[in-house]
Amino acid sequence: MIKEGDRVKVRTEKETIEGVLMPSSETDIVVVKLDNGYNVGIDKHKIRNMKVVEEHKEKKGKKKEVKIKKGLPTIIILGTGGTIASKVDYTTGGVIAKFSPAELLELIPELGKIANIKTELIANMMSEDMMFSDYQKIAATVKKHADKVDGIIIGHGTDTLTHTSAALAFMLEKINIPVLLVGSQRSSDRGSSDGSINLICAAKFIVESDFAGVALCMHATSEDDKCAILSPTKTRKMHTSRRDAFKVINDGPIALVGYKTGKVEFLKKDYLKKSKDKVVIKDKFDDNVILLKTHTNMKHSLFEFLAKNYKAIVFEATGLGHLPTNLGKENLKNYETLKKFIKKGGIVAISSQCLFGRVHPNVYVNLRRLSEIGCVFCEDMLPETAFIKLAWLLSNYKKDAKKMLTENLRGEINKRIEFEEDYLE
Amino acid sequence: MIKEGDRVKVRTEKETIEGVLMPSSETDIVVVKLDNGYNVGIDKHKIRNMKVVEEHKEKKGKKKEVKIKKGLPTIIILGTGGTIASKVDYTTGGVIAKFSPAELLELIPELGKIANIKTELIANMMSEDMMFSDYQKIAATVKKHADKVDGIIIGHGTDTLTHTSAALAFMLEKINIPVLLVGSQRSSDRGSSDGSINLICAAKFIVESDFAGVALCMHATSEDDKCAILSPTKTRKMHTSRRDAFKVINDGPIALVGYKTGKVEFLKKDYLKKSKDKVVIKDKFDDNVILLKTHTNMKHSLFEFLAKNYKAIVFEATGLGHLPTNLGKENLKNYETLKKFIKKGGIVAISSQCLFGRVHPNVYVNLRRLSEIGCVFCEDMLPETAFIKLAWLLSNYKKDAKKMLTENLRGEINKRIEFEEDYLE
Structure with missing residues (x-):
């Protein structure tokens, strides 16, 4: 009787596979964990032969006592x-x-x-x-x-x-x-x-x-x-x-x-x-922050939902910090929603889904339009870090949160160098 | 009279900057576009001297006629x-x-x-x-x-x-x-x-x-x-x-x-x-698809909103395709919501925010739980591509959309090799 945990050798038409027999969620598939850790599924109907190489044994726990060595940190x-x-x-x-x-x-x-x-x-x-x-x-x-x-x-x-x-x-x-x-x-x-x-x-x-x-x-x-x-x-x-x-x-x-x-x-x-x-x-966080990656063909209803249900939105925008807010009915409504959201005290932070490089509030008219309504461009901060930072700032620094978002507190921002190499090269 | 578009030389205490004078949204800042294309803002109070190097001239349009050359493609x-x-x-x-x-x-x-x-x-x-x-x-x-x-x-x-x-x-x-x-x-x-x-x-x-x-x-x-x-x-x-x-x-x-x-x-x-x-x-697309990147501390209400308002959700999950669906009140509710959503015909597709590598439905129990309720793991497909593909499939291939999502149609998926190098190395 072959059982799960046993080390087995499985022979199919094409190959011989050795490893530990694993449970399978599919009745027609035998799953074997190879020595490299990878699970391989084998069609039962293609198996010519399967034999146990080594039976599974439960390892008995034997707890060592840890001695304290003087002089060691x-x-x-x-x-x-x-x-x-x-x-x-x-x-x-x-x-x-x-x-x-x-x-x-x-x-x-x-x-x-x-x-x-x-x-x-x-x-x-x-x-x-x-x-x-x-x-x-x-x-x-x-x-x-x-x-x-x-x-x-x-x-x-x-x-x-x-x-x-x-x-x-x-x-x-x-x-x-x-x-x-x-x-x-x-x-x-x-x-x-x-x-x-x-x-x-x-x-x-x-x-x-x-x-x-x-x-x-x-x-x-x-x-x-x-x-x-x-x-x-x-x-x-x-x-x-x-x-x-x-x-x-x-x-x-x-x-x-x-x-x-x-x-x-x-x-x-x-x-x-x-x-x-x-x-x-300082360990407080505000739950009402969301990280949202933008893409094409976004629905305005999502922007409305976010503006209603969150205090702050960290966008993982495209490129230098663009949001779908400029052209077309849905997109223009997004702009108005964000504008109102910020007016009422909401924070909109902008990072980039490119991950590498930095966002920039000035290069394009469309970026300036976001800057004008108060969107915060998060320099070269990672989207995930901007999300964590803003949730933390909102709860611990309240009114200063927006200002502090673009201050380098823990190495999260490399401040812009006036003649930035990667931008000019 | 210096005007926008003029080429100027601006001298401050520290440096001399030459470039094209740009309009500035801030009254105290003079903006100069350098020859490398970068805009520099200069505090007006720090300017010692600014002079015009070359006046801006409107270039007159002179349209060349394009002759068709025989033999050229x-x-x-x-x-x-x-x-x-x-x-x-x-x-x-x-x-x-x-x-x-x-x-x-x-x-x-x-x-x-x-x-x-x-x-x-x-x-x-x-x-x-x-x-x-x-x-x-x-x-x-x-x-x-x-x-x-x-x-x-x-x-x-x-x-x-x-x-x-x-x-x-x-x-x-x-x-x-x-x-x-x-x-x-x-x-x-x-x-x-x-x-x-x-x-x-x-x-x-x-x-x-x-x-x-x-x-x-x-x-x-x-x-x-x-x-x-x-x-x-x-x-x-x-x-x-x-x-x-x-x-x-x-x-x-x-x-x-x-x-x-x-x-x-x-x-x-x-x-x-x-x-x-x-x-x-085949140019139809279904608008009711969303791409959503997951992060920590997500609210269940967002999952509910998505399940109500979309036909398909493409997740940009963490790691091998994990979603916050396993532990804690909010996360367990997310699991139930996705389960119901799929039961009613919704499609949940899973890609990875790591971008490099591929998602995998089997390595961890938490992944298997997603697989069990019918989440589709999109191999090494990019999140953005999975989003576009699913919106396209839903509209053009209806019932076959789910099945075709993991078929390689346009080179978007490198099919798993059984002993995959990057996974084993």
């Missing part, structure tokens, strides 16, 4: 879920977020040589479901530990890793230690899993450098040779599955950390340093 | 507006879309050596305002000329150039000649304008190659040395201002065209060839 790893905390779930054949920080430490003994590791579980979720209340929990936990440890690592799903890093960067108005967000693009049951290396590099960076503040630590290349320390407000997940998916937009990494060499190389000089300053957090 | 250039058709507008100091195809030809005499050029103005708009009805006008004009010319060039704003190219690629079910969309990232009054070179390369490509079908022709690099012929369905504007902003996502260009060498180098082999086949267009 202390790092706390906070768990929030995500792939970095995931294991293959044989009930469904997919991957769900399972996380116990102690287990994580057991999986990666190298961490124990770098620092005394503490752990705490904050949440257990895939990051697409994050709400502002989750950010608040994370910030509170960071504050609770900041004065007692040398650095904090937050394990987090990659999908909205940069939403959370931006949120944390804004919430932590004063922070005295490094707070590194770490994710994993491949789950830990895969040969190609990146989670361990990202965690080890994060720990090394905390121990070896004088950096303080929020950053990400993820694979710098598709090799396992080094990780990049990345801006919490200018970074974006730019690939669904590559391990080096995280890219700083309009800029480069803060530092590189060699995985085997352990060497930290700073590419930026002007970063915050570790200190004894008291941690200050 | 014929290309028609269709104007729709956009920067490629723009001139500095001295009334506002910005750039508006002004276009007369005859003027364009006068500006770029090189075109006349490559082919006999005809022109027709379809529209005069910046592309952010494009509606499906504009696509229909363009397709009809293409059809009208296709049998009488050797190729068609469509001048178009860059903001939604790839929305239109995708729409045209789908609408033109059969096409026998090359149809190249050409835009310009910098207006023609700038030294760095790219419009002329893009047009010249497009014309050369039409004349020198056997390619048929829809494609873009834009700068391949930030140099003026070559242009790239780009997929109409897999290309995206990835920078607000760079001339080489257009990038094929998950793939490379179809061909390169040397500007000075005139050499055409094909990088793809499997393209459609010129023929005598009859042109077939």
Whole structure:
């Protein structure tokens, strides 16, 4: 009797496939998880032969006691879920977020040589479901530990890793230690899993450098040779599955950390340093903010809905910051709706779906028309960062929110240089 | 008396700036357009001295007559507006879309050596305002000329150039000649304008190659040395201002065209060839489709609004295709709303805001939950292309729309290879 979890060898007309038998949602399909982590579906009718190579055995948990080593710095790893905390779930054949920080430490003994590791579980979720209340929990936990440890690592799903890093960067108005967000693009049951290396590099960076503040630590290349320390407000997940998916937009990494060499190389000089300053957090967010990407043939009714139901709209506009507001019945109505919305105190912020480059309120007449009614052009700020920032500003700085949106608070804006190279070249 | 349009030299404490005096919306600011096309605002109170270098003279129009040269192929250039058709507008100091195809030809005499050029103005708009009805006008004009010319060039704003190219690629079910969309990232009054070179390369490509079908022709690099012929369905504007902003996502260009060498180098082999086949267009679109990018902390009321007001929702989801539908009150309600929406015949399509890579219905439990209720995972299709394709399919193929969404019709999907490199590496 072959059962799920068994290692099997499946022979079809064309090929022989070896891997772990997974549950299948389709009755005619056999699903096998290959050693590289990829699931392959095989038509049952095409299978000539299937045999068990190795029976599935439940691994028994044996918890090591973690000894405190004197002289080593202390790092706390906070768990929030995500792939970095995931294991293959044989009930469904997919991957769900399972996380116990102690287990994580057991999986990666190298961490124990770098620092005394503490752990705490904050949440257990895939990051697409994050709400502002989750950010608040994370910030509170960071504050609770900041004065007692040398650095904090937050394990987090990659999908909205940069939403959370931006949120944390804004919430932590004063922070005295490094707070590194770490994710994993491949789950830990895969040969190609990146989670361990990202965690080890994060720990090394905390121990070896004088950096303080929020950053990400993820694979710098598709090799396992080094990780990049990345801006919490200018970074974006730019690939669904590559391990080096995280890219700083309009800029480069803060530092590189060699995985085997352990060497930290700073590419930026002007970063915050570790200190004894008291941690200050401002952790409120306003729920009434939306991020909306524009496209062609938009209906006016959507603009009306937004103006009625939100306090602020962050547009991911086209090009230099264009909105469909100039020509045609629907588009002209959009303009009038936004004009009224702003007059009544609503905020309209404009970023670009090009992602690279910056928006500009003056180049075209159509941009000037938006500028005239009070739309705020967010320079080279990422749409997601503008969304997080505005929700945070509205709640913590009220009347100053609009003004502060275009002030560079956490490295989210590279201020325009008068003769800007990329614009002129 | 210094007047707008005059070439002036302005001296402040720190520097001397020379350029054309522009109108300024702020009374305390003098705006000067530099020779590189950039507008500089100067505080009036800081100006020591301003003098006229050259008075503005209205250029008198002198229309050349275009002689038909025997033996040369014929290309028609269709104007729709956009920067490629723009001139500095001295009334506002910005750039508006002004276009007369005859003027364009006068500006770029090189075109006349490559082919006999005809022109027709379809529209005069910046592309952010494009509606499906504009696509229909363009397709009809293409059809009208296709049998009488050797190729068609469509001048178009860059903001939604790839929305239109995708729409045209789908609408033109059969096409026998090359149809190249050409835009310009910098207006023609700038030294760095790219419009002329893009047009010249497009014309050369039409004349020198056997390619048929829809494609873009834009700068391949930030140099003026070559242009790239780009997929109409897999290309995206990835920078607000760079001339080489257009990038094929998950793939490379179809061909390169040397500007000075005139050499055409094909990088793809499997393209459609010129023929005598009859042109077939299917040009209907369904207005009830929306593209929505997800983010954290979304309100359920938006999902409800969409389910009530649209027939299909194309999500620009996070990562491998995740939606906020799993955890927490608002998110779980989103799941139920989408489930009901699909049950009643609505279509939910899923693409990724990572842009690079592909979505996947199986890797995570949360993805499987979406798959189970009938969400369609759009492989490596771009969100904008999925939006255009679905609106087109719904109207022209009704019941088959859902099935055809994941079929590769115009190169918009690179079908999954079983052992996909980027996923495994």
